[in-house]
Amino acid sequence: MTTPAIVVVGAGPVGLTAALTLTRRGIPVTVLEQGDELATESRASTFHPPTLEMLRDLGVLNALLERGIVASTFQYRDRGGGEIATLDLAVLAEDTPFPFRVQCEQSKLTPILLDALDGVDVRFGCRVDGLHSTGDSVALRTDGGLIRADWVIGADGAHSAVRHGLGVGFEGSTYPERFLVASVEEDLARALPGIAPINYIFDPDEWLVLLRTPQHWRVLLPTPADTHDEYELRRLPERLAAVADLGRSWNIAHSTLYRVHQRVAGRFRHGRVLLAGDAAHLNNPLGGMGMNSGIHDAVQFASTLAEVLGGAPDERLDEVAAHRRTVAIEHVQRTSHDNWNRLRSRDGSHHAQLRALAADPAAARAYLRRACLLDSFGART
Numbered sequence: 001m002t003t004p005a006i007v008v009v010g011a012g013p014v015g016l017t018a019a020l021t022l023t024r025r026g027i028p029v030t031v032l033e034q035g036d037e038l039a040t041e042s043r044a045s046t047f048h049p050p051t052l053e054m055l056r057d058l059g060v061l062n063a064l065l066e067r068g069i070v071a072s073t074f075q076y077r078d079r080g081g082g083e084i085a086t087l088d089l090a091v092l093a094e095d096t097p098f099p100f101r102v103q104c105e106q107s108k109l110t111p112i113l114l115d116a117l118d119g120v121d122v123r124f125g126c127r128v129d130g131l132h133s134t135g136d137s138v139a140l141r142t143d144g145g146l147i148r149a150d151w152v153i154g155a156d157g158a159h160s161a162v163r164h165g166l167g168v169g170f171e172g173s174t175y176p177e178r179f180l181v182a183s184v185e186e187d188l189a190r191a192l193p194g195i196a197p198i199n200y201i202f203d204p205d206e207w208l209v210l211l212r213t214p215q216h217w218r219v220l221l222p223t224p225a226d227t228h229d230e231y232e233l234r235r236l237p238e239r240l241a242a243v244a245d246l247g248r249s250w251n252i253a254h255s256t257l258y259r260v261h262q263r264v265a266g267r268f269r270h271g272r273v274l275l276a277g278d279a280a281h282l283n284n285p286l287g288g289m290g291m292n293s294g295i296h297d298a299v300q301f302a303s304t305l306a307e308v309l310g311g312a313p314d315e316r317l318d319e320v321a322a323h324r325r326t327v328a329i330e331h332v333q334r335t336s337h338d339n340w341n342r343l344r345s346r347d348g349s350h351h352a353q354l355r356a357l358a359a360d361p362a363a364a365r366a367y368l369r370r371a372c373l374l375d376s377f378g379a380r381t
């Protein structure tokens with residue numbers, strides 16, 4: 001039997017996880033990445049328990065834990081009134097060996113995955129700009145010429161050339177405000193005593209999120225869609241001073257202003273092409289679900305593909321594609337959109353609900369199983 005040619009497009013967290021999942025099962029894979037090196041930008045920074053389980057199974061969890069911070073609790077706060085409720089992930093002890101979130105930038109995971117792919121053909125500076133898919137093979141057009149594949153996993157991010165090449169729609173909407181993320185060199189635990197490593201702060205006029213990462217605290221602020229970037233960056237120090245007055249300007253390491261979308265591809269499987277991660281679905285970052293659910297796509301698709309190559313029915317891939325799309329819409333998008341609505345709501349009844357939740361371990365467990373993507377990971381392949 002000839003070895004199938006499997007190509008993963010994109011060396012982000014999702015593509016590299018898919019490649020490593022296949023490699024661990026002894027299946028050769030080629031990764032094509034348009035960049036000359038791994039992306040270093042500051043993006044996702046939270047790893048949920050099921051993702052930690054998957055990274056453990058791939059043999060890379062310890063390296064991530066060495067670089068990250070364990071966050072056992074997270075907090076809901078009111079901008080004017082302080083703590084509303086603290087949820088303790090210890091209530092998940094029966095559900096996962098890792099009842100906590102790990103705070104660590106995705107740009108620290110990708111080099112770990114790349115190291116683990118030692119010996120795998122990872123081609124940097126190789127951009128895919130089109131594809132032709134027939135029943136049992138795919139031709140990828142790259143700037144280095146045509147590459148033939150028996151199977152393709154498109155993990156090439158939000159602007160996916162693989163998705164465009166298939167002509168697949170990406171329906172959804174764009175949020176009416178932009179999100180501004182500032183990484184700051186300040187000890188916010190000292191400036192705001194009592195905060196948790198992860199804090200969702202309610203305010204109808206200006207909600208915010210405070211997240212601890214190994215080197216920084218990150219502040220996420222909503223920002224009008226139609227103002228100039230320079231104006232927003234100029235007024236950032238004033239906005240940060242309103243979060244906590246340090247008596248001087250905050251030290252800002254870097255800041256990013258970006259548009260946020262909620263979109264989903266019409267289908268995640270098209271013959272021999274599978275779409276995973278941001279190439280397949282987008283959501284807002286509230287709750288830290290984008291990268292995590294993309295990693296779950298990667299593991300479920302790659303392990304099922306390995307089974308199909310080993311003789312399992314091809315329909316298994318259809319089932320996984322349908323399942324991952326349902327998870328993206330009904331779980332990831334819905335939960336992250338609810339988080340956004342709640343943060344900016346004028347309806348204070350959420351406060352009482354969250355306090356009741358924190359006081360009831362069974363209810364907190366059910367809530368956290370959803371918030372930490374344990375429920376959607378349930379139908380494991």
Ligand SMILES: Cc1cc2nc3c(=O)[nH]c(=O)nc-3n(C[C@H](O)[C@H](O)[C@H](O)COP(=O)(O)OP(=O)(O)OC[C@H]3O[C@@H](n4cnc5c(N)ncnc54)[C@H](O)[C@@H]3O)c2cc1C
Pocket residue numbers: 009010011012013014015032033034035039042043044045046106126127128129155156157158159160161162181256258276277278279285287288289290291292293294
């Ligand atoms: C500011 C910000 C904060 C975020 N915070 C969180 C968070 O806290 N938690 C969370 O879970 N998610 C978060 N997300 C979302 C998360 O970053 C993404 O969901 C995640 O990066 C998706 O991974 P991916 O591998 O699918 O895509 P990407 O990380 O975008 O990787 C795609 C890769 O494909 C390559 N590529 C693109 N086009 C081509 C091509 N034509 N040919 C070859 N290679 C190509 C790119 O160079 C890139 O390396 C955040 C996103 C942003 C922007």
